[in-house]
Amino acid sequence: MTTPARIRNNTNNEEGGYLIDNVTFKAGVISGVIPVGPAGSARLASAVIRTSWKDGTRLSNTGGMGTIFDTTGLDAAVQTNVGAAFTQQVGSSATFTPSISPNAIARWNSTLGVIETVPTGVATSRSWPNCATIAASTIRL
């Protein structure tokens, strides 16, 4: 293919130049981190910060249903986790009636627009039991 030879003086059906002007860039949460500047953040709907939430259910929380039965046990399970290890994007669900549905991992509910956790002992999307569903959101000061 050859490029047709056209004059470029912008007069008769020719190919002139192209201009770019007035470009605006806005900060977002593309990296999965919520930026919090000196003025703080606005109220952030879960739809906006969805990518900042990462599921950590698989990381180091062994056991199954009923393994954790009090806040002491839950706090102990939390302490075994490392923040930077939360890299798995939360799952997704649209179920909300009669209630949000159980799952081993934390999920984004696309109908309600919320992050949800309803731990279950039998994972539907992963094949291992879990003692708790754990998720983390990351912010940058």
Add this chain to the structure above:
Amino acid sequence: MIAASWTLIPEFSVDTPGTLTATLNLGSWPSGSLLYILWADDNSSSPRDNTSGAITEGGYTIDNVLFSFSAIAG
């Protein structure tokens, strides 16, 4: 955040739906560094259908999060 260094936020550890607010003293937190908010929900053996009269554990949902901070002079 490294293991065994998580700090419990009692204001968030409740089972009553509604707006939850907490003020945290982060000490000296370098600008540009990361802060992790971890949410843990235990896998209870209670039923989850939110309908029976027995003790049930439904789900938990999170929405409308706001972060702000104030520097302490000095």
